[in-house]
Amino acid sequence: MNKMLSSIAALMLVASPAAYAQNNGAGAAAGAATGAVGGAVVGGPVGAAVGGVAGAVIGGIASDQQPRFREYVVQHQVPNYSYRETVKVGTVLPSDGVTYREVPAEYGRGYRYARVNDRTVIIEPSTHKVVQIIE
Numbered sequence: 177m178n179k180m181l182s183s184i185a186a187l188m189l190v191a192s193p194a195a196y197a198q199n200n201g202a203g204a205a206a207g208a209a210t211g212a213v214g215g216a217v218v219g220g221p222v223g224a225a226v227g228g229v230a231g232a233v234i235g236g237i238a239s240d241q242q243p244r245f246r247e248y249v250v251q252h253q254v255p256n257y258s259y260r261e262t263v264k265v266g267t268v269l270p271s272d273g274v275t276y277r278e279v280p281a282e283y284g285r286g287y288r289y290a291r292v293n294d295r296t297v298i299i300e301p302s303t304h305k306v307v308q309i310i311e
Contacts, residue, residue, distance in 0.1 A: 236284070236287070236298050236307055236308035237279070237283050237284055237298060237308060237310065241283055242310050242311070244283075245279075245283050245296070245310060246296060246310055248280065248283075249289065249291065249296050249310075252277070254275055254277060254289070254290065254291045254296075255275045255291065256291040256292070256293070256294055257269075257273060257274045257275065257290060257291065257292045257293075258292075258293060259292050259293050263292050263293055263295065263297060263306060263309070264306065264309070265306055265307060265308065265309065266305060266306065267305070267306045268303060268304055268305050268306075269290070269292065269297075269299065269304045269305075269306065270304070271304060274290050274292065274304075275290060275291070276288040276289070276290050276299060276301070276304075277289055277290070279298065286301070287299060287300065287301065287307065288301045289310075292306075295309055295310070295311075296309070296310040297309050297310070298310065
């Protein structure tokens with residue numbers, strides 16, 4: 177059983193760069209690979225499948241692309257929104273007052289970003305929920 181788990185984890189680590197390249201750096205691919213490996217360690221093959229799906233849903237911008245994305249945001253001078261509460265993953269931001277911009281395809285698809293309390297946050301567009309904070 178341990179050999180099988182090790183094989184699955186190794187396969188996910190080998191497969192993740194290929195998936196990452198095919199998706200041109202899409203956060204969902206990186207999230208899926210990370211979730212699958214974590215799921216395999218905790219729950220075996222079923223955990224790998226569940227973790228992969230959960231990781232893909234969470235998505236976001238892969239860590240190696242975050243410095244370039246930060247530069248992109250600075251260059252595009254997105255207005256900062258002052259939010260009275262602490263902003264963390266899961267925070268739902270208001271529909272009005274925040275400037276939401278589409279994340280360029282080279283960094284991922286299906287998300288928006290905003291500047292909130294002088295931090296760049298990745299937003300799920302339909303809910304305005306913060307899914308990632310770019311540090």
